[in-house]
Amino acid sequence: MKFLRAREVPGRVATGAYILHSGLEKWNGGDEQAAGLHGTAAAFPFLKSVPPRRFLKLLSATEIATGVALLTPFVPAAVAGAALTGFSGSLVALYLRTPALRKPGSVWPSPAGTGISKDVWMLGVGLGLLADAATRRRDG
Template sequence: MTFMRAREVPGRVATGAYILHSGVEKWNGDDDQAAGIHGMAVGAFPFLKSVPPRRFLKLLSAAEITTGVALLTPFVPAAVAGAALTGFSSGLLALYLRTPALHKPRSIWPSPAGIGVSKDVWMLGVGLGLLVDAATRRRDA
């Protein structure tokens, strides 16, 4: 069994704890929270309109909890944890880029409303770092 390397620990713990906490907070979210998060998601990804807001919130919560646990579990390989984090953060960044109010016109730079979501780029960096580390570990083995 391969355990995470010491250099993976800071990134995995920081992102894993943050995402796990976010998912747990959403698990018992109320109707207003569900409607708000669902509305923003539908604005970026119209196909989600057919998913009821409460169900969407529960699915998002489950995805966050699963991703957070994968990152925090020492025996989950870097490639698996990195793929989960890269996929999750890519979705958040796509939401950011597809929501005009979150960034300045004709720019990738955030508007005041988009600063919180734009910062999710760090999670993409950690996820890609885990994937690169796993690939180079296999190549060097």
């Protein structure tokens, strides 16, 4: 069994704690929060059919599971990296699919998009964990 490398710790702790906290905050969220997040997620048409309260619970559970995976030392880097890359990749995709979050004709954020555009750092950490895991397997 390969254990957590010291260089993984800062990225896993920073992203894991942040995502776990976010998920716990959403777990008992109200109707207004559910409707707001569901409205934003409607950039993905398949989510329109999911009721807002159910969507909020699913999002919360996903964040909690991703945060726990990142914070648990015996979860392999490949698994933690895949979870983080999938989660943060969906946030970056949401950002790119929502024109109001970006300056016209640009990838750079509008004032409304600054918060979500910053999630690109989590994508970088996730891809780094995946690359490290692939290198570790190759180098054996």
